[in-house]
Amino acid sequence: MPDAPLDLLLLPTWLVPVEPAGVVLHEHGLGIRDGRIVLIAPRAEALKYSALEVRELPDRLLAPGLVNAHGHAAMTLFRGLADDLPLMTWLEQHIWPAEAKWVSEDFIRDGTELAIAEQLKGGISCFSDMYFFPEIASEQVHNSGMRAQITIPILDFPIPGARDADEAFRKGLQLFDDLKHHSRLKVAFGPHAPYTVSDDKLENIRVLADQLDASIHMHVQETAFEVQQSLERCGERPLARLARLGLLGPRFQAVHMTQIDEDDLELLVSTNTSVIHCPESNLKLASGFCPVEKLWQAGVNVAIGTDGAASNNDLDLLGETRTAALLAKAVAGSATALDAHRALRMATLNGARALGMDKEIGSLEVGKAADLVVFDLSGLAQQPVYDPVSQLIYACSRACVEHVWVGGKQLLDGGRLTRMDEQQIVANARTWGAKIATR
Numbered sequence: 515m516p517d518a519p520l521d522l523l524l525l526p527t528w529l530v531p532v533e534p535a536g537v538v539l540h541e542h543g544l545g546i547r548d549g550r551i552v553l554i555a556p557r558a559e560a561l562k563y564s565a566l567e568v569r570e571l572p573d574r575l576l577a578p579g580l581v582n583a584h585g586h587a588a589m590t591l592f593r594g595l596a597d598d599l600p601l602m603t604w605l606e607q608h609i610w611p612a613e614a615k616w617v618s619e620d621f622i623r624d625g626t627e628l629a630i631a632e633q634l635k636g637g638i639s640c641f642s643d644m645y646f647f648p649e650i651a652s653e654q655v656h657n658s659g660m661r662a663q664i665t666i667p668i669l670d671f672p673i674p675g676a677r678d679a680d681e682a683f684r685k686g687l688q689l690f691d692d693l694k695h696h697s698r699l700k701v702a703f704g705p706h707a708p709y710t711v712s713d714d715k716l717e718n719i720r721v722l723a724d725q726l727d728a729s730i731h732m733h734v735q736e737t738a739f740e741v742q743q744s745l746e747r748c749g750e751r752p753l754a755r756l757a758r759l760g761l762l763g764p765r766f767q768a769v770h771m772t773q774i775d776e777d778d779l780e781l782l783v784s785t786n787t788s789v790i791h792c793p794e795s796n797l798k799l800a801s802g803f804c805p806v807e808k809l810w811q812a813g814v815n816v817a818i819g820t821d822g823a824a825s826n827n828d829l830d831l832l833g834e835t836r837t838a839a840l841l842a843k844a845v846a847g848s849a850t851a852l853d854a855h856r857a858l859r860m861a862t863l864n865g866a867r868a869l870g871m872d873k874e875i876g877s878l879e880v881g882k883a884a885d886l887v888v889f890d891l892s893g894l895a896q897q898p899v900y901d902p903v904s905q906l907i908y909a910c911s912r913a914c915v916e917h918v919w920v921g922g923k924q925l926l927d928g929g930r931l932t933r934m935d936e937q938q939i940v941a942n943a944r945t946w947g948a949k950i951a952t953r
Contacts, residue, residue: 520545521922523565525557526576526888528902532863533877536855538902544576546884549922554880573892575902577858578877579639579661579885579918580831581865583790584731584769584819587643587651588617588625590632591946592824601737601799609824613646616950617674622647624942626654631934632829634660636912637887639920642767642790642819642869644704644731646674649689652699659925659933661885663869664689665704665731668719670712679715683722690726698921700871702729702767708752709740716759729765729870732756735778736770737801753778762787767868769819770795772802779812788815788868791860793837795821806842807851817868818860830912835861839907854907884922889914 522545529539531554543560545553553560596608622645633641640661643651648664655662666686668679676682690701703719705711723730735741735752744752754777756762762785769790771778782789791804809816818838820829835857842852852860866876875885889906891899893914899905906914918926925932 518547520547520553520563520565521567522546523553523560523563523568524571524576524886524888525560525569526571526574528575528891529554529878530575530577530858530903531878532578532859533879535859544878544886546919546922549884551878551880551882551884554878571888573890574916575889575891575906576878577887577889577906578862578875579887579920580637580835580861581817581869581871581876582633582638582641582820582829582831583767583817583865583868584642584644584792584821585629585829586645586822586824587629587641588622588645589822589824590628590829591616591621591625591943591950592822593827595824595950597798597827599799601801602739604799604825612950613674616946617646619647619650619675621946622650623654624939624946626651627658627934628939628943629823629829630654630658630660631931631936631939632823633831634658634918634926634931634934635915635929636830636832637889637915637918638829638831639885639887639918639925640866640869640871640875642702642731644706645822646676648701649685649692652689652693652701655699656696657933659698659920659923661698661871661875661920663700663702663729663731663871664693665702668703668705668715669710670715671710683718687722690728700729700869702731702869704731707733707736707740708744708755713755713759716756716761720760723761723765727765729767730761731767731769732761733770734768735773736796738773741773751775751778753781757781757785764788765870767817770801770804772796772804774805774809779808779814782809782814783812786815788817788864790817790819790868791838792819792821792826792834793841794834795825797837797841798827799825803841803845805845806838807846807848810852810856815864815867816860817865819865831861832906832910832912832915836907854901854904857907858903884919886917886919887915888917890916
């Protein structure tokens, strides 16, 4: 037994490590030192270790922090702006004009802060952000203590913060350099979609991603219209085009993928490409259904994302995971599709793997960063508890989230944000809402 005391010893009723799969440890302790997990042991054994702080967590479930593998953080300020519309109408007639008018450094700062606060209160310890002014978003993540993948937005036309793709690349490479040693921030390329990024830019991204060992995060085959348009313009499906250009691989994150045929599946499997499933956004925009169970059975890594609050309309990954589990059963025509344990894995370790962070986070294992969430299963609506993981996925809401740690630092304590001023964040959001609504 080491001489140095633990910084913190947590003693929950249930500990769900996620790896190994399907395991629930009853009455175990988890010890943290210097921001890392250093001990997982039965309660009696764990109590033999000295600790600077011991937290008893009766009727609580301790799990890895949730990983929201796709979103547009600052779009929280457009929440509810344009609802009940098909994707291209929503995008071209409402969202893009609103972004052109309103998105600025201040918009990104306040919107990202709102998204971080909402996600922490929902048990999310890490998220992927695909939006404008990534340098501003990364500052907000740094200040909050949260973990994130920040992507560099690349499109064929001018965007807020970059007059053209060359400027976006230049600023993006500077951000890669600035954050290359950051312990909680990872930078990736974020070309918007195959229909908004030309081959020459995609080839440039491939070369730079190889040089920097960087991930590529992209909306792909979100709708049947997108696939049809690609066949008419290029003579091939979007995923096939990306494969031809050499972009697919273990560092590629294909978001949405509601349209998958056998050739697409073969490409995903052979290249070890991850798919990020956003069921509620896909349902709300009537984009289609990602065949999650089919992908799982083929060995594809499937993670989960909320998408942005303008098309969801919340950043509730626990709720998203429940929707994913239920939808997978309907799509597969099987009640055994995507069981609760696999659904939780999709929201934790699979997300970490998709973002290239699975050596660091996504499961409760000795040596990994202490990114943790505690769920309260003591409530009336959670009784009785036969299987705590089933109860978490099918009977809990984000209101059950009690504590969150990232790298051993507590960012949510008893449902209260420890580093952020919630009242000020709400006031800022309301100011933006009033401004946008009146103009």
